[in-house]
Amino acid sequence: MSAVSLKGVTKQFSAGVVALDGIDLDVEPGEFVSLIGPSGYGKSTLLRIIGDLTKPTAGTAQVNGKPADRARRDHEYGIVFQDAVLYDWRTVAKNISLPLELLRWSRGRRNARVKDMLELVELTGFEGHHPWQLSGGMQQRVSIARALSFSPTLLLMDEPFGALDEMTRERLNSELLRIWQETSSTVVFVTHSIPEAVFLSTRVVVMSARPGRVAGVVDVDLPQPRTSTTREEPRFFELVTQVREQLAAAGAPLGETQEPALVEEPL
Amino acid sequence: MPRAAARVLLLPIGLAALWGFWEGYRWLGIREHWTWPFTVNDTNMPHLSTIWHAFGQPLQPDGPPLRHYLWHYSLFTGKEALAGFALGAMIGFLLAVVLAHSTVLRRGFLPYIVVSQTVPILAIAPMVVVGLGTKGVKPWVAVAVIAAYLTFFPVAINTLRGLHSPDPRSLELMRSYAAGRWKILWRLRVPASLPYVFSALKISATASVIGAIIGETPASLQGGLGYAIVNFNQYYSTQPANLWATIVACALLGITFFLAVVLLERLVLKRAPENIA
Numbered sequence: 001m002s003a004v005s006l007k008g009v010t011k012q013f014s015a016g017v018v019a020l021d022g023i024d025l026d027v028e029p030g031e032f033v034s035l036i037g038p039s040g041y042g043k044s045t046l047l048r049i050i051g052d053l054t055k056p057t058a059g060t061a062q063v064n065g066k067p068a069d070r071a072r073r074d075h076e077y078g079i080v081f082q083d084a085v086l087y088d089w090r091t092v093a094k095n096i097s098l099p100l101e102l103l104r105w106s107r108g109r110r111n112a113r114v115k116d117m118l119e120l121v122e123l124t125g126f127e128g129h130h131p132w133q134l135s136g137g138m139q140q141r142v143s144i145a146r147a148l149s150f151s152p153t154l155l156l157m158d159e160p161f162g163a164l165d166e167m168t169r170e171r172l173n174s175e176l177l178r179i180w181q182e183t184s185s186t187v188v189f190v191t192h193s194i195p196e197a198v199f200l201s202t203r204v205v206v207m208s209a210r211p212g213r214v215a216g217v218v219d220v221d222l223p224q225p226r227t228s229t230t231r232e233e234p235r236f237f238e239l240v241t242q243v244r245e246q247l248a249a250a251g252a253p254l255g256e257t258q259e260p261a262l263v264e265e266p267l
Numbered sequence: 268m269p270r271a272a273a274r275v276l277l278l279p280i281g282l283a284a285l286w287g288f289w290e291g292y293r294w295l296g297i298r299e300h301w302t303w304p305f306t307v308n309d310t311n312m313p314h315l316s317t318i319w320h321a322f323g324q325p326l327q328p329d330g331p332p333l334r335h336y337l338w339h340y341s342l343f344t345g346k347e348a349l350a351g352f353a354l355g356a357m358i359g360f361l362l363a364v365v366l367a368h369s370t371v372l373r374r375g376f377l378p379y380i381v382v383s384q385t386v387p388i389l390a391i392a393p394m395v396v397v398g399l400g401t402k403g404v405k406p407w408v409a410v411a412v413i414a415a416y417l418t419f420f421p422v423a424i425n426t427l428r429g430l431h432s433p434d435p436r437s438l439e440l441m442r443s444y445a446a447g448r449w450k451i452l453w454r455l456r457v458p459a460s461l462p463y464v465f466s467a468l469k470i471s472a473t474a475s476v477i478g479a480i481i482g483e484t485p486a487s488l489q490g491g492l493g494y495a496i497v498n499f500n501q502y503y504s505t506q507p508a509n510l511w512a513t514i515v516a517c518a519l520l521g522i523t524f525f526l527a528v529v530l531l532e533r534l535v536l537k538r539a540p541e542n543i544a
Contacts, residue, residue, distance in 0.1 A: 053439050073445040085436045089458045089537055098454065102444050130537060 001065045002026045003154055003186040004033075004050055008059035011045050011212075019045045021211035022059070029153070032180055032187045034197035034204045038247055042212025043190045044158050050188060051079055051156050063154060075103065077154040078147030082162050084139035086131035086146075093118070093127035096145045103150055117145040120179060137168040144176070148183060155180075157189045161196070170228070173199055177226055194247070198222075198239045199231060206243060208250035215250035218243050286315055310507045318515065321508035333509060337495065337516040344479050344491040345520055347407050351414025352475035352524070356468060358415065359422025366423075367430040367456070368448065384420050388413065388481055396486035406488045413482035418471040425467035429460025465532040472524035480517060492517050 004027035011020040020042055027033045035043045048054040049061050052068040063071035071077065078099075086095045093114045100110045118124045121141040131139055140160055147155055161169040173196060180187055191197050197204045201220050208215040220239055222230055230236055289312070296307025305311050322334040362380070366373045392413050399409040433455050441451045483493025492513060499510040 048439075051443055053442060072443065075445065077443070079440070079443045081436050081440075083436060085434075085440050087437070087455070087458065089461070099444050101454070102446050102450055 001029075002062070003029045003031070003064060004188060005062040005065075006046075006050070006059065007062075009046065009049055009056045009061055010058040011049065011054070012057045018211035020049075020056070021213050023212070023214060025205065025214060027186060027188060029186050030184060032177075032189065032200055032202045034189045034191055034201040035207060036191055036194065036197045036204055036243065036247070037207035037209055037212065038192070038250070042207050042209055043192075046207075046212070047156050047158050047188060047190050051077060053079075075099070075150055076152055077156050078150070078152040079156045080140070080143050080147050080158065080160045082159040084131070084136075084143040086139055086142055088131055090130075091127065092123065092129050092131070092134070092142050095131065095142055096149050098146060099150050113149055117149050120148070120182065121145045121175070135168075136164055137172060140164065140172065141175070144179065148179070148185070151183070153185055155185050155187045157187060159190050159192065162192070169193075169196065170231075174226075174228065176200065177224075181225065194240050194243050195231065195236075198236060198243060199226060204239075204243055206246040206250060216246040218246065289315055310504060313508050313511060317508050318511045321506075321512040326509075333512055337492075337513060340490065340492045340495050340513075341516050341520050343407070344476070344483065344493065344517075345523075347410045347482070347491065348414050348475040348479040348520070348524065350408070350411035351416075351478055352418050352471060354411060355415035355418025355475065356422050356471060359419035359467070359471075360426050360464065362419065362423045363426035363430060363460075364452070364457075366427055373427075380420065380423060383416075388417065388478065389485060391416075392482045393485040396482070396488070406486060407491075410479055410482035410486060410488060410491075414475040414478035417474045417478035421467040421470040421474070422464065425463040426460055429463030430456045432463065433459045461536055465528065465536065468528045468532075469525060472528045473521045476517070476521045476524055492520070 004025070006023050006025040009020055009023040009025075010018070012018050023046060035046060037043045045054065049056050050063060050068060052061075052072040061068040063076050066074065066076070087098065090098065093111075096114045096117050097105075097110045100113060105113070114127065115124075118127055121144055123138065123141055123145070126134065126138065131142070134142070143160070161172050164172065176187075177200060187200075189197070189200060198218075198220055199222075204218040204220060205214055206216045206218065207213065218239060222233070222235060222239070293307060293312045293314070295301070296312070301307050309317075322337070323332045325332050326336060366376060392410075395413055395416075396406055396409040399412065400406060430452075437455055437459070438451070441455055446454070479491070480493040480496065482488075483491045484497050488494060495513045496510065496517075499506070499513055503510050
């Protein structure tokens with residue numbers, strides 16, 4: 001059974017813009033799949049469809065063999081956004097335990113899990129801090145800990161390190177790989193950084209924009225565990241070039257990408 | 268600790284500046300015979316020391332000093348204002364929660380809530396006191412209702428805004444956890460609204476005192492600051508300092524209410540400094 005299974009997923013916005021057009025994609029358990037694309041609406045929208053945060057216009061999305069909405073209600077996935085989206089009034093520990101509270105875990109069980117999670121993201125000692133007292137990288141680690149706190153099998157990440165500086169980003173990349181292996185979860189990762197996608201993934205899905213289609217797939221055969229020296233290997237550069245060429249072939253101008261702000265329904 | 272020292276010094280410096288302005292204006296106005304915007308004389312602008320002395324002067328020969336009366340008036344009006352504040356804040360909050368969850372109700376009711384605040388409180392105060400009086404409600408409770416009438420509005424409007432303040436990502440996060448309306452309300456919307464609520468409570472704290480004072484006057488309710496104002500007004504030309512002292516008492520009561528809310532906010536809100544409205 002696939003961790004994620006998309007069949008003919010199409011998303012058309014009311015303005016007539018076709019963001020996604022007939023996406024077929026299967027992600028197997030334990031995979032780390034990056035969605036990379038130059039600009040436009042596609043990548044983040046696809047991630048939101050997997051998470052049932054928005055509905056496809058046509059096609060079906062399944063998570064762990066269940067329809068996406070069922071999977072969401074069964075807490076099959078954790079999500080990390082580009083911003084950490086921490087609740088200002090909660091301490092680090094309380095932010096991590098938010099989903100556990102919603103799942104009605106007992107206090108003792110919550111505390112034990114929060115302690116484990118703080119260790120996992122190397123933030124032990126910061127449990128009593130409030131979000132605004134942390135750096136951007138630390139906030140994002142809290143966000144990852146929160147997403148993993150209830151042990152979902154699937155982790156959805158929407159450009160989680162896009163707002164961080166390059167050095168912090170590379171360090172968190174390595175940490176994410178370690179966490180991924182320790183928790184043996186499946187990750188779907190949206191990014192617009194080619195080196196990041198290659199370094200992290202077992203598979204890179206290259207998307208074209210307007211309409212969003214799967215333009216190509218690059219299998220990343222770099223050995224695990226990957227370290228900072230991985231970034232210096234010839235094979236790493238070959239794969240980076242391969243992804244870059246596929247992106248160029250998809251007809252997209254390379255450069256900084258910008259997702260448009262999604263208009264949300266009012267309450 | 269230069270900053271702490273500055274804060275400690277700020278209060279006496281501010282009071283001294285106020286005193287200097289008052290006495291300076293008075294001195295200039297009397298010397299130059301100013302008549303606009305008002306004639307400056309001992310009645311309209313008594314010396315601040317005269318007002319200060321008035322607190323210690325007995326109202327009747329051998330009776331207790333004025334401050335004794337003002338203290339008890341303040342307690343009485345304070346009780347009305349506190350009850351009104353609590354009632355109004357509760358109604359305002361609940362109203363906002365209901366309106367936040369229904370666009371239809373919001374569209375339908377909000378205009379009437381706004382209109383309610385355009386009705387002169389002076390006109391409805393006697394109706395409320397008399398109307399509730401016939402139902403056996405004590406007059407001070409009726410005055411509290413009038414204070415609540417002024418209190419609920421800022422709380423309702425600001426809380427409504429606060430409940431809608433969470434950004435779309437925060438709401439999506441809740442949706443990803445399949446949290447229902449009720450859980451989103453208590454775990455996200457209400458905590459996010461608290462800075463807004465406290466902003467409103469600061470406005471309402473002083474408004475409830477004003478409401479209580481105004482509510483007392485047309486109701487001819489004795490024993491409060493509103494009653495004292497009406498009473499001392501009649502002797503203004505001969506004993507202006509009594510009315511001025513009462514005004515000072517009203518201000519002190521309002522400030523006490525305000526500071527109580529500020530203190531509560533400090534205890535409750537654990538926010539990034541820039542997010543405290």
